[in-house]
Amino acid sequence: MDHAPRVRALADADWPRVAALEAAAYAGSGLTEGQAALESRGRVSPGTCFVLDLGDRLGGYVLALPYPESAFPDLAAPERAAHRTANLHLHDLVVDERLRGRGLGARLAGHLTAVAADRGFERMSLVAVAGLEGFWRGLGYRAHRDIEVPSGYGPHALYMSTRVPVRGPSNRKKRADDGAPRP
Template identity: 50%
Template sequence: MSEDIAFRLLADGDWDAVVELEHDAYAADGLSEGRVALQSRARPSPGTCYVLEHRGRVRGYVLSLPYPLYRCPDLTRAEERSHEEGSHEERSHEEGGHHSRNLHLHDLVIAEELRGRDVALRFVRHVRAQAQRQGFERISVVAVRRTDVLLAMLGYRTHREVPVPACYGPRAVYMSMAI
Protein backbone atom coordinates (compact mmCIF):
# COMPACT_ATOMS: atom_id res chain seq x y z
CA MET A 1 0.00 0.00 0.00
CA SER A 2 2.68 2.54 0.95
CA GLU A 3 4.33 2.28 -2.46
CA ASP A 4 0.97 3.21 -4.02
CA ILE A 5 0.85 6.53 -2.13
CA ALA A 6 2.80 9.68 -2.94
CA PHE A 7 2.65 13.25 -1.61
CA ARG A 8 3.39 16.19 -3.88
CA LEU A 9 2.64 19.89 -4.23
CA LEU A 10 -0.85 20.81 -5.38
CA ALA A 11 -0.91 21.66 -9.12
CA ASP A 12 -3.45 23.67 -11.14
CA GLY A 13 -4.79 20.49 -12.74
CA ASP A 14 -5.72 19.04 -9.32
CA TRP A 15 -8.53 21.46 -8.49
CA ASP A 16 -11.43 19.39 -9.87
CA ALA A 17 -10.38 16.45 -7.67
CA VAL A 18 -9.81 18.72 -4.63
CA VAL A 19 -13.23 20.37 -4.99
CA GLU A 20 -14.93 16.98 -5.33
CA LEU A 21 -13.12 15.54 -2.28
CA GLU A 22 -13.91 18.65 -0.22
CA HIS A 23 -17.59 18.55 -1.19
CA ASP A 24 -17.87 14.83 -0.38
CA ALA A 25 -16.23 15.38 3.01
CA TYR A 26 -18.07 18.49 4.19
CA ALA A 27 -21.31 19.18 2.28
CA ALA A 28 -23.50 17.03 4.54
CA ASP A 29 -22.32 19.07 7.56
CA GLY A 30 -22.75 22.43 5.81
CA LEU A 31 -18.99 23.07 5.91
CA SER A 32 -18.22 22.92 2.17
CA GLU A 33 -16.53 26.11 0.96
CA GLY A 34 -16.49 25.71 -2.81
CA ARG A 35 -13.77 26.22 -5.41
CA VAL A 36 -13.28 30.00 -5.12
CA ALA A 37 -12.76 29.96 -1.35
CA LEU A 38 -10.53 26.86 -1.50
CA GLN A 39 -8.34 28.39 -4.19
CA SER A 40 -8.09 31.62 -2.18
CA ARG A 41 -6.64 29.61 0.72
CA ALA A 42 -3.99 28.03 -1.51
CA ARG A 43 -3.05 31.18 -3.44
CA PRO A 44 -0.97 32.85 -0.67
CA SER A 45 1.26 29.82 -0.21
CA PRO A 46 1.33 27.26 -3.04
CA GLY A 47 4.48 25.76 -1.50
CA THR A 48 2.51 24.55 1.55
CA CYS A 49 -0.43 22.89 -0.24
CA TYR A 50 -0.19 19.21 -1.12
CA VAL A 51 -2.08 16.36 -2.67
CA LEU A 52 -2.03 12.68 -1.85
CA GLU A 53 -1.91 10.44 -4.89
CA HIS A 54 -2.99 6.83 -4.71
CA ARG A 55 -2.27 4.78 -7.82
CA GLY A 56 -1.89 7.96 -9.86
CA ARG A 57 -5.19 9.59 -8.74
CA VAL A 58 -5.60 12.51 -6.34
CA ARG A 59 -7.28 10.96 -3.29
CA GLY A 60 -6.48 13.58 -0.66
CA TYR A 61 -5.20 17.10 -0.15
CA VAL A 62 -3.92 19.59 2.41
CA LEU A 63 -4.45 23.33 2.10
CA SER A 64 -2.23 25.24 4.51
CA LEU A 65 -1.14 28.84 4.59
CA PRO A 66 0.78 31.26 6.80
CA TYR A 67 -1.76 32.72 9.22
CA PRO A 68 -1.57 34.64 12.48
CA LEU A 69 -1.46 32.35 15.48
CA TYR A 70 -4.79 32.14 17.34
CA ARG A 71 -6.74 33.23 14.26
CA CYS A 72 -8.34 31.24 11.45
CA PRO A 73 -9.98 31.82 8.08
CA ASP A 74 -13.70 32.50 7.91
CA LEU A 75 -15.33 29.71 5.88
CA THR A 76 -18.02 32.05 4.58
CA ARG A 77 -15.65 34.14 2.47
CA ALA A 78 -12.51 33.90 0.37
CA GLU A 79 -9.14 35.11 1.64
CA GLU A 80 -8.57 38.73 0.69
CA ARG A 81 -4.94 39.18 1.74
CA SER A 82 -1.85 37.25 2.60
CA HIS A 83 -1.05 36.78 6.28
CA GLU A 84 2.59 35.91 5.60
CA GLU A 85 4.09 38.28 8.14
CA GLY A 86 1.03 39.54 10.02
CA SER A 87 0.54 43.06 11.30
CA HIS A 88 2.47 44.55 14.22
CA GLU A 89 -0.61 44.06 16.40
CA GLU A 90 -0.86 40.37 15.44
CA ARG A 91 2.84 39.84 16.12
CA SER A 92 2.69 41.46 19.56
CA HIS A 93 -0.29 39.29 20.58
CA GLU A 94 1.34 36.03 19.59
CA GLU A 95 3.24 34.03 22.19
CA GLY A 96 3.53 36.87 24.68
CA GLY A 97 4.87 39.33 22.14
CA HIS A 98 7.15 37.02 20.20
CA HIS A 99 6.16 36.53 16.58
CA SER A 100 6.20 32.90 15.61
CA ARG A 101 5.92 31.78 12.04
CA ASN A 102 2.64 29.89 12.07
CA LEU A 103 1.36 27.61 9.32
CA HIS A 104 -2.40 27.14 9.53
CA LEU A 105 -3.47 23.71 8.34
CA HIS A 106 -6.78 24.88 6.95
CA ASP A 107 -8.04 21.67 5.45
CA LEU A 108 -6.96 18.04 5.24
CA VAL A 109 -9.18 15.59 3.39
CA ILE A 110 -8.50 11.98 2.51
CA ALA A 111 -10.82 9.86 0.37
CA GLU A 112 -12.99 7.61 2.47
CA GLU A 113 -11.51 4.37 1.13
CA LEU A 114 -8.04 5.38 2.39
CA ARG A 115 -9.06 6.47 5.89
CA GLY A 116 -8.01 4.38 8.86
CA ARG A 117 -4.86 3.02 7.21
CA ASP A 118 -2.30 5.37 8.79
CA VAL A 119 -2.49 7.47 5.63
CA ALA A 120 -3.60 10.58 7.55
CA LEU A 121 -0.76 10.16 10.02
CA ARG A 122 1.77 9.91 7.18
CA PHE A 123 0.23 12.93 5.45
CA VAL A 124 0.32 15.05 8.64
CA ARG A 125 3.95 14.03 9.24
CA HIS A 126 4.81 15.02 5.66
CA VAL A 127 3.23 18.45 6.11
CA ARG A 128 4.99 18.94 9.45
CA ALA A 129 8.40 17.99 7.99
CA GLN A 130 7.89 20.37 5.06
CA ALA A 131 6.78 23.18 7.40
CA GLN A 132 9.85 22.69 9.54
CA ARG A 133 12.09 22.71 6.46
CA GLN A 134 10.45 25.99 5.38
CA GLY A 135 11.14 27.67 8.73
CA PHE A 136 7.70 27.59 10.34
CA GLU A 137 7.69 27.34 14.13
CA ARG A 138 4.08 26.29 14.76
CA ILE A 139 1.18 24.61 13.02
CA SER A 140 -2.38 25.53 13.89
CA VAL A 141 -5.67 23.93 12.89
CA VAL A 142 -9.37 24.17 13.66
CA ALA A 143 -10.54 20.68 14.52
CA VAL A 144 -14.06 19.92 13.33
CA ARG A 145 -16.27 16.87 13.75
CA ARG A 146 -14.34 15.62 16.80
CA THR A 147 -10.97 15.36 15.05
CA ASP A 148 -9.50 17.08 18.12
CA VAL A 149 -9.10 13.64 19.72
CA LEU A 150 -6.83 12.42 16.92
CA LEU A 151 -4.96 15.73 16.76
CA ALA A 152 -4.30 15.66 20.51
CA MET A 153 -2.70 12.23 20.08
CA LEU A 154 -0.45 13.77 17.42
CA GLY A 155 0.72 16.46 19.83
CA TYR A 156 -1.65 19.33 19.14
CA ARG A 157 -2.75 21.39 22.15
CA THR A 158 -6.32 22.62 22.50
CA HIS A 159 -6.86 26.38 22.89
CA ARG A 160 -10.47 26.62 24.07
CA GLU A 161 -9.89 30.30 24.89
CA VAL A 162 -9.52 31.07 21.16
CA PRO A 163 -12.87 31.92 19.59
CA VAL A 164 -13.71 29.95 16.45
CA PRO A 165 -16.22 31.38 13.96
CA ALA A 166 -19.63 29.67 14.11
CA CYS A 167 -19.26 28.63 10.46
CA TYR A 168 -16.94 25.79 11.61
CA GLY A 169 -19.77 24.08 13.47
CA PRO A 170 -20.70 23.68 17.14
CA ARG A 171 -17.84 21.40 18.22
CA ALA A 172 -14.98 23.17 16.44
CA VAL A 173 -11.90 23.89 18.51
CA TYR A 174 -8.66 25.76 17.76
CA MET A 175 -5.46 23.73 18.26
CA SER A 176 -1.74 24.24 17.67
CA MET A 177 1.61 22.58 18.14
CA ALA A 178 5.23 23.64 18.09
CA ILE A 179 7.26 22.14 15.29
Protein backbone atom coordinates (compact mmCIF):
# COMPACT_ATOMS: atom_id res chain seq x y z
CA MET A 1 0.00 0.00 0.00
CA ASP A 2 1.36 3.36 -1.00
CA HIS A 3 -0.78 5.37 1.43
CA ALA A 4 -2.49 4.62 4.72
CA PRO A 5 -6.01 3.53 3.84
CA ARG A 6 -8.73 6.07 4.55
CA VAL A 7 -12.47 5.74 4.32
CA ARG A 8 -14.16 8.46 2.28
CA ALA A 9 -17.43 9.08 0.49
CA LEU A 10 -17.84 7.28 -2.81
CA ALA A 11 -17.44 9.72 -5.73
CA ASP A 12 -18.86 9.40 -9.26
CA ALA A 13 -15.37 8.77 -10.65
CA ASP A 14 -15.04 5.69 -8.36
CA TRP A 15 -17.79 3.63 -9.99
CA PRO A 16 -15.63 1.85 -12.61
CA ARG A 17 -13.18 0.79 -9.89
CA VAL A 18 -16.02 -0.26 -7.57
CA ALA A 19 -17.49 -2.38 -10.37
CA ALA A 20 -14.08 -3.97 -11.00
CA LEU A 21 -13.70 -4.84 -7.31
CA GLU A 22 -17.21 -6.32 -7.29
CA ALA A 23 -16.52 -8.37 -10.45
CA ALA A 24 -13.30 -9.76 -8.96
CA ALA A 25 -14.89 -10.55 -5.60
CA TYR A 26 -17.86 -12.41 -7.03
CA ALA A 27 -16.28 -13.95 -10.15
CA GLY A 28 -17.92 -17.27 -10.91
CA SER A 29 -20.53 -16.93 -8.16
CA GLY A 30 -23.34 -15.40 -10.21
CA LEU A 31 -23.60 -12.54 -7.70
CA THR A 32 -22.04 -9.84 -9.88
CA GLU A 33 -24.54 -7.03 -10.46
CA GLY A 34 -22.46 -4.75 -12.67
CA GLN A 35 -21.79 -1.05 -12.58
CA ALA A 36 -25.27 0.22 -13.54
CA ALA A 37 -27.02 -1.75 -10.77
CA LEU A 38 -24.41 -0.74 -8.20
CA GLU A 39 -24.74 2.91 -9.19
CA SER A 40 -28.54 2.71 -8.88
CA ARG A 41 -28.13 1.55 -5.27
CA GLY A 42 -25.59 4.25 -4.51
CA ARG A 43 -27.76 6.98 -6.01
CA VAL A 44 -30.63 6.37 -3.56
CA SER A 45 -28.36 6.90 -0.54
CA PRO A 46 -25.02 8.51 -1.42
CA GLY A 47 -24.40 9.44 2.22
CA THR A 48 -24.11 5.77 3.20
CA CYS A 49 -21.73 4.58 0.47
CA PHE A 50 -17.96 4.69 1.02
CA VAL A 51 -14.67 3.55 -0.43
CA LEU A 52 -11.38 2.53 1.09
CA ASP A 53 -8.96 4.93 -0.60
CA LEU A 54 -5.31 3.87 -0.86
CA GLY A 55 -4.18 6.98 -2.72
CA ASP A 56 -3.44 5.39 -6.07
CA ARG A 57 -6.31 2.88 -6.04
CA LEU A 58 -9.35 1.67 -4.17
CA GLY A 59 -8.94 -1.14 -1.69
CA GLY A 60 -12.63 -1.74 -1.09
CA TYR A 61 -16.09 -0.27 -0.78
CA VAL A 62 -19.35 -0.49 1.15
CA LEU A 63 -22.80 0.28 -0.28
CA ALA A 64 -25.77 0.69 2.04
CA LEU A 65 -29.28 2.05 1.57
CA PRO A 66 -32.44 2.40 3.64
CA TYR A 67 -34.55 -0.74 3.26
CA PRO A 68 -37.43 -2.11 5.31
CA GLU A 69 -36.53 -4.76 7.87
CA SER A 70 -36.72 -8.32 6.51
CA ALA A 71 -36.43 -6.99 2.94
CA PHE A 72 -33.49 -6.58 0.58
CA PRO A 73 -32.73 -5.37 -2.93
CA ASP A 74 -33.78 -7.44 -5.92
CA LEU A 75 -30.46 -8.29 -7.57
CA ALA A 76 -32.14 -8.42 -10.99
CA ALA A 77 -33.56 -4.89 -10.81
CA PRO A 78 -32.07 -1.42 -10.29
CA GLU A 79 -33.12 0.72 -7.33
CA ARG A 80 -35.67 3.38 -8.18
CA ALA A 81 -36.07 5.30 -4.90
CA ALA A 82 -34.99 5.31 -1.27
CA HIS A 83 -37.29 3.72 1.29
CA ARG A 84 -38.38 5.63 4.38
CA THR A 85 -37.31 3.36 7.21
CA ALA A 86 -35.17 3.28 10.34
CA ASN A 87 -33.32 0.26 8.93
CA LEU A 88 -30.11 0.69 6.91
CA HIS A 89 -29.37 -2.30 4.68
CA LEU A 90 -25.70 -3.01 4.06
CA HIS A 91 -26.02 -4.23 0.49
CA ASP A 92 -22.39 -4.95 -0.32
CA LEU A 93 -18.97 -4.73 1.30
CA VAL A 94 -15.90 -5.79 -0.66
CA VAL A 95 -12.21 -5.60 0.19
CA ASP A 96 -9.62 -6.31 -2.51
CA GLU A 97 -8.48 -9.91 -2.00
CA ARG A 98 -4.84 -8.78 -1.71
CA LEU A 99 -5.78 -6.70 1.36
CA ARG A 100 -7.96 -9.19 3.22
CA GLY A 101 -7.06 -10.29 6.72
CA ARG A 102 -5.98 -6.81 7.82
CA GLY A 103 -9.20 -5.69 9.48
CA LEU A 104 -10.21 -3.41 6.61
CA GLY A 105 -13.64 -5.00 6.16
CA ALA A 106 -14.38 -4.46 9.85
CA ARG A 107 -13.12 -0.90 9.49
CA LEU A 108 -15.52 -0.18 6.61
CA ALA A 109 -18.39 -1.80 8.54
CA GLY A 110 -17.52 0.21 11.66
CA HIS A 111 -17.46 3.45 9.70
CA LEU A 112 -20.87 2.65 8.22
CA THR A 113 -22.29 1.82 11.66
CA ALA A 114 -21.07 5.17 13.03
CA VAL A 115 -22.69 6.99 10.09
CA ALA A 116 -25.92 5.01 10.63
CA ALA A 117 -25.97 6.10 14.28
CA ASP A 118 -25.31 9.73 13.37
CA ARG A 119 -28.13 9.66 10.80
CA GLY A 120 -30.68 8.19 13.19
CA PHE A 121 -30.97 4.64 11.89
CA GLU A 122 -32.04 2.17 14.57
CA ARG A 123 -31.17 -1.12 12.87
CA MET A 124 -28.86 -2.41 10.19
CA SER A 125 -29.40 -5.50 8.08
CA LEU A 126 -27.59 -7.46 5.38
CA VAL A 127 -27.63 -10.71 3.50
CA ALA A 128 -24.54 -12.75 4.32
CA VAL A 129 -23.27 -14.50 1.19
CA ALA A 130 -20.36 -16.74 0.28
CA GLY A 131 -20.09 -18.28 3.76
CA LEU A 132 -19.42 -14.99 5.56
CA GLU A 133 -21.98 -15.47 8.35
CA GLY A 134 -19.15 -15.83 10.90
CA PHE A 135 -17.56 -12.52 9.91
CA TRP A 136 -20.86 -10.68 10.37
CA ARG A 137 -21.66 -12.53 13.61
CA GLY A 138 -18.32 -11.28 14.93
CA LEU A 139 -19.47 -7.73 14.19
CA GLY A 140 -22.68 -8.19 16.18
CA TYR A 141 -25.14 -9.29 13.50
CA ARG A 142 -27.70 -11.96 14.36
CA ALA A 143 -29.00 -14.51 11.85
CA HIS A 144 -32.71 -14.69 11.01
CA ARG A 145 -33.07 -18.15 9.52
CA ASP A 146 -36.85 -17.69 9.29
CA ILE A 147 -36.48 -14.99 6.61
CA GLU A 148 -36.26 -16.57 3.18
CA VAL A 149 -33.60 -15.12 0.89
CA PRO A 150 -34.06 -15.55 -2.89
CA SER A 151 -31.80 -18.08 -4.59
CA GLY A 152 -30.22 -15.25 -6.61
CA TYR A 153 -28.16 -14.38 -3.53
CA GLY A 154 -26.41 -17.74 -3.79
CA PRO A 155 -26.48 -20.94 -1.76
CA HIS A 156 -26.63 -20.54 2.01
CA ALA A 157 -27.35 -16.78 1.84
CA LEU A 158 -28.64 -15.62 5.20
CA TYR A 159 -30.49 -12.49 6.34
CA MET A 160 -28.88 -10.91 9.41
CA SER A 161 -29.42 -7.75 11.44
CA THR A 162 -28.17 -5.76 14.41
CA ARG A 163 -29.21 -2.76 16.46
CA VAL A 164 -27.35 0.47 15.77
CA PRO A 165 -25.72 1.67 18.98
CA VAL A 166 -26.88 5.03 20.27
CA ARG A 167 -24.00 7.51 20.06
CA GLY A 168 -25.58 10.56 21.61
CA PRO A 169 -28.53 12.92 21.38
CA SER A 170 -27.70 14.11 17.85
CA ASN A 171 -28.07 10.67 16.27
CA ARG A 172 -31.85 10.72 16.57
CA LYS A 173 -32.32 13.92 14.58
CA LYS A 174 -34.90 13.44 11.89
CA ARG A 175 -35.14 15.11 8.55
CA ALA A 176 -37.51 18.06 8.80
CA ASP A 177 -39.13 17.40 5.46
CA ASP A 178 -40.27 13.82 5.98
CA GLY A 179 -39.42 12.72 9.51
CA ALA A 180 -37.31 9.80 8.28
CA PRO A 181 -33.69 9.21 9.26
CA ARG A 182 -31.32 11.18 7.10
CA PRO A 183 -30.25 8.88 4.21
